[in-house]
Amino acid sequence: MSAKTAIIAGAGRLPATLAAALDQPLICALEGFAPEGLAVDMTFRVERLMPFLRALEDAGVDRVVFAGAVSRPRLDPALFDAATAQMVPRLLAAMQAGDDATLREVIALFAEAGFAIAGVADLAPDLVPGPGVLAGQPTAADQRDAARAEAIVAALGAVDVGQGAVVAQGLCLAVEALPGTDAMLDWVAVTARRPDPTGAKGVFYKAPKPGQDRRIDLPALGLATVHRAHAAGLAGIAFEAGGVILLDRAEMQAEAARLGLFLWARDPQADPQARA
Structure with missing residues (x-):
């Protein structure tokens, strides 16, 4: 039964x-x-x-x-x-x-x-992508920014603050706090400036908190996240493979491709050239 x-x-x-x-x-x-x-x-x-x-x-x-x-x-x-x-x-x-x-x-x-x-992830694994690039392709600079953002998010999570950060050219432009992801990306869109306007655009990275029980409160991204990342002038969105829910996976992939953004389910041990 x-x-x-x-x-x-x-x-x-x-x-x-x-x-x-x-x-x-x-x-x-x-x-x-x-x-x-x-x-x-x-x-x-x-x-x-x-x-x-x-x-x-x-x-x-x-x-x-x-x-x-x-x-x-x-x-x-x-x-x-x-x-x-x-x-x-x-x-x-x-x-x-x-x-x-x-x-x-x-x-x-x-x-x-x-x-x-x-x-x-146990009941609907398709909602929680495994490692791979779902749209676009992160550059070497994007990969470095994602790695930096991963370290920042891990530090935030360790003190139970947030699950996201935006990094461009190695510098943290914003971190997620109580107002949430949308507020952070909206702030980047109107406020944040890159040191080199012609350099890497930046990456939004999302991940669960270190040690989090993944049966509850996994972070989630949706189509609106793609639109906000684009409005913020970012190169793409990276997130921890197996740790983030995509509410609109197919739509997010199509829209990211249309807008020229990458979507990357990031595994630090995996080759970012892999396709999901």
Whole structure:
């Protein structure tokens, strides 16, 4: 008997994209973070987490996958049931330790309730490209900028800040923080200047945080990312192979080719001449 899967959905298009790859998943959304283009079967609040977990069990769910964007909800102490209230010290301690700690605690709570935790890459591997160049071709200068950006993103991730950076001619033009990728690329488009206007245009690089549990909160890129990278005057987009979700892979490849950008699922151990 195949596993019955529940998508624990947040905002954005990823839950609908993932649901299309699965066989009739149960769609569950945190209140206030409804997914785009997808009907929700069950809505829940953190303050009522234990009743929600029991409802999943009653529905025959034995596997969950997290997909979509959420931010920390404001908790209402009056809404806690007795069982969920006992989890509050664990949740608060995790929240104070940062986003990664919070996500690890969420995974632990679902696992302790008896659910297998799957990642997007486990259930829909086509959404998470392996190594190779998907469009265009990074130059030697682009490859150096991508390597520099990779080191910066690793340092950012180690302190739980962001998952992206823009590097041109070896210099960091911007890093991703709380406002997110779109805000960073928009800022580069109107503000950042290269030391040599005729030199390398720069690379946007995206990757998971070091040590991140890849079953939850993988970074995602979409067609709008290609448009924003082009508006920022960049040569292309590089991202960690096997670590980033592409929401519109075919469309991104076609648009990057049309705009003259490269898309590179980067493996530091792989030859960038390989095609994906």
